[in-house]
Amino acid sequence: MNDSPGWASPGSAPSDGQDGAGIPRPSAPADADGPAGQWSATQPQGGQWSPPSAPGSGPGMPPPAPGWGGAPGPGWGGRPPMAAKPGVIPLRPLGVLEILDGAVSTMRAHWRPVLGISLTISVVTEIIAILLQRYVLPEPTSIDPNAVGSEALRQASESMQSELLSTAPATVIGMIATLFTTSLLTVVVSRSVLGRGVTLREAWSEARPRILPLLGLTLLLSLMSAAIMTVGLLPGLLIDGGAGLALALLGFVGAVVVVLWLMIRFTLAAPALMLERQPVLTSLRRSAKLVRGSWWRIFGILALTYLMVIVVTLIITIPFGIIAVTADSEGLGDLLKGDSPDFGWPFLIVTGIGEVIVSTLAYPFTAGVMALLYIDRRIRREALDLDLARAAGVPGYDTPRS
Template sequence: MNESPGWASPGSAPSDGQKPGVPRPAEPTDQSDAASKWSKEQPPAGQWSAPSGQNTPPDPPQQQPAPNWGGRPRGGGWGGPPPAAKPGVIPLRPLGVGEILDGAVSTLRAHWRTVLGITVTVAVITQICDILIQRYLLPAPPEVDQNATPAEALSQSVDVMQSTLINSAPTFAITLISTLFTTALLTMVISRSVLGRPVTLADAWREAKPRLPQLLGLTLLLPLMAFAIMTVGILPGLLLGGGVGTALSLLLGLAAFVVVVWLMIRFSLASPALMLERQSIMKSLSRSAKLVSGAWWRIFGIVLLTALLTFIVAMIIAVPFGLIAYAADDGLDGLLSGRTPEFGWPFLIITGIGAVIASSITYPISAGVSVLLYVDQRIRREALDLELARAAGIPGYGPEQPTDNTPGS
């Protein structure tokens, strides 16, 4: 598919210590020689008249200054800079937060067949596997005695926590695999939507398939890194025990959590770099760190806002389906009584349908924000907008560069 979005090679990026190949206007020619040829005796200013027999050309009309709207001149016919080219879902210039979110939603609207084909397929397979595992493989949650003594209540709490962790492990693994496929495929779709080019599910799969092993390694590495850091922070207090150990675990655990958040934001652009630039795992982590450098708080705010929005959307969809599932399976009386419900097929099927709908909406938004953040940082640092405009064939940006099937070329 000869539809490469024209991603510049990371070897020529200024974040790697080199200057981007941005065309610059030519330097003005030296006027010293020409100025020396003028006569030293010049008429006074404003009193020069044309020689007899020649028509005096009319004075050129004065150019009106561009109107100032809120402190910034507008483009178009008012003398300001022209608006940025927009061949696809985003304008080719540094993006604001609203434009990044709008670009993610616009991708879902513009390529809804491909995007929903990816997300619905992955979400349905994920939910079927999750339902079967919950129904046939996972143990039943332990019973909680409401009249237990404090020591028994503490023991029951530990049992419930262990059961929750065991039951969450398969769901986490399934979610990890589903995120892997959706991220890989949607990255290719969004990279094409930046240029306004269509892409089919078969095209996205053909381009993403060779990068799946590396993306799987990156997807596993980041949670393992976070788990190892949290373990190092909490373990000394647990080994010490007692009140001092608990306080130490809380303090070091909080410090470890801050480190984890810092690293996850620092490496948040590694997945797009790995897919679009065809980097190795470690080089994609280094690439993300360089792109995020100097913009950590901005990217943190956008990632946090995106997570909050997707959570709200998921809850808006999941809560009604959960209530319907409770009513259809155990009845709302069981929910209000506080006893542990026994979930049957109706509950699992109805909540699974809600999860599929929520995933079909939230997956494209999350993936879109991640890829568009990557594009935005490269526009800000490496003038990627010029390369994208050339690849899109927009007039005024030089001849269109020859492209191949490699998104990282």
């Protein structure tokens, strides 16, 4: 960890083969979460340690090891010492609510760069999506409800192809937007852990060299998911009749389970790539190592995160949708007649504003949770809290770990 200007973000470690000048390598992760004694080689002794912020702390005092198991010394009243908190999180293993609160606290404490990044990217992507929807994408295929047999299957197939064609550009645009926001906001979160701010220029300067590797990681994970889904669905699609449909459904369920397992296993690859300057394949291995033994915990935290995002999305988009339909009299008239509605600019603009608000809030929250999950796993496995406290200038942590 380097505390000089231009230092790499917390958690940085050189890739294998790099000289690592000025940046210490992390201690090798344990194969599984062990007892607290494995978090740090230096353990405090009861009655001989004072918190970093208390009088008497300094270079001669040993830094606290989070979660140490000895009995509290005199003066603590039977409670363990408080962890240092130079930024948005305490420097110790985090609970679920602390991770979520840390993401929100980052948005509040550093709202200028966070809002600047997320709002700018949200507005640009929404404008592109609206223009594509209005001028480029084909109109939805109408389906005759009275069609039967082969005609019904043909119309359903054409409708599915049209829907995929319509959603593909939005998916690509969303992936690119997530790519940029993740890279920039991870820098903001990494600084906020140390209690430091960052400007848009500084965030971009630090994130820019990692954009292409992060793009490669995103494409690799997307292709991996697509290949697994294809393998799961293809056998059923090659067989006609009910047997083929049942096999395709079974293959789809199996493929979803495998994809979900892999995505959680590699969910910390992007923070590792950004903060440790790791190449793509190394970041995947790094994520798998950090997630090992904690798959269900990470799955639960991410599920809660996206559930909160869905709730916020519904709270915002439903009122905007009602206003949009009401403002577009032509589309509303078609809807009341039972015809396929042809919504115009009023509908697109109002719904677009709602989407921008949702994206502006969702991007930094999810990026913050991902970055803090990564930091939490490294605190638990590698005592990263000691390096972070030293980088933040907390008294008593100025002696580097051996």
